[in-house]
Amino acid sequence: MATAVSEPRGPRLRTFLELVRFSHTIFALPFAIIAALIAIRWGGDWVGEEGLSPTSPARLARGVAGIVLCMVTARTAAMAFNRMVDRTIDAANPRTASRHLPRGDVGVGEVLLLVVVSSAAFIASTLIFLPNWLPLVLSVPVLAWLLGYSYAKRFTMLAHVWLGAALGFAPVAAWIALRGQTLLRDPVDILPAAILGVAVMAWVAGFDIIYACQDAAFDAAHGLQSIPARLGVPRALRLAKWFHLVTMLLLSALPLVVPELGWIYWIAYAAIAALLVWEHSLVRPDDLSRVNQAFFSANAVIGLILLAAIAADLWW
DSSP: OOOOOOOHHHHHHHHHHHHGGGGGGTTTTHHHHHHHHHHHHHHOTTTTTSSSSSTTTHHHHHHHHHHHHHHHHHHHHHHHHHHHHTTHHHHSTTTTTTTTHTTTSSSSHHHHHHHHHHHHHHHHHGGGTTOHHHHOOOHHHHHHHHHHHHTTTTTTTTHHHHHHHHHHHHHHHHHHHHHHHHHHOOGGGHHHHHHHHHHHHHHHHHHHHHHHHHOOOOHHHTTOOHHHHHHHHHHHHHHHHHHHHHHHHHHHHHHOOTTTTTHHHHHHHHHHHHHHHHHHHBBBBBOOOOOOHHIIHHHHHEEEHHHHHHHHHHHH
């Protein structure tokens, strides 16, 4: 009698990591850490750390570890949910038909379990910041927004902005996690994270519009809302440039509220501007063959460049 051979644990784990594009965590995570570095450098009330200076290694380690854990679990839940909700659309689209769910590499029940476990882990991770209770209270609304993105393109062409806001939550959430008590007394305290969050929102919306140009015809034919499907690829690419211009304007305003940022930050700013110009030069309305190069090569390093520069200016 034949016996079933289970897939080895290593390849199975790799399948789930690929399913949720775990490597893409690099897009938002650096901005959450940037906000944490600024928040801790500024000091203030992190009420669970009595007796530790704002810049102590223990405080820094705990804060960054908690933020990373929340980011990874929340993003895993959101990506797994997106793959589950979009499985029939992905199966119909030649570009995405080879993804894991349409191909049958994983089952819907397995992905649903991953969503539930990751969501519970995200909510539980906010307990790290107690007695600051704001992260716990806000965890469910934030999770609802992250999961809700999966349905956005069914009813609004602003789905790109929805996704941008989802990633833009990262620095704002990190700030709230570390400075929640100060924020309750002085709402203006969150201004650095808010500027960074809106900059991330515009940046993500811009590159997501570029990425969606690949599916403009498919989306239009299947009644899916996207800016390229509704406005056409040429106008969509122009709009993406405007979004990225907003990003650069907001990043130029960040040193006004974080005076510690100096010449290293401005070198990074110039490098990011050059990367965005290069990204847009790779894509034309009549030639979308280099969309993936523009999407991954440029955007994957922008957050890391900014993180390295801000860390150097604040802590060097």
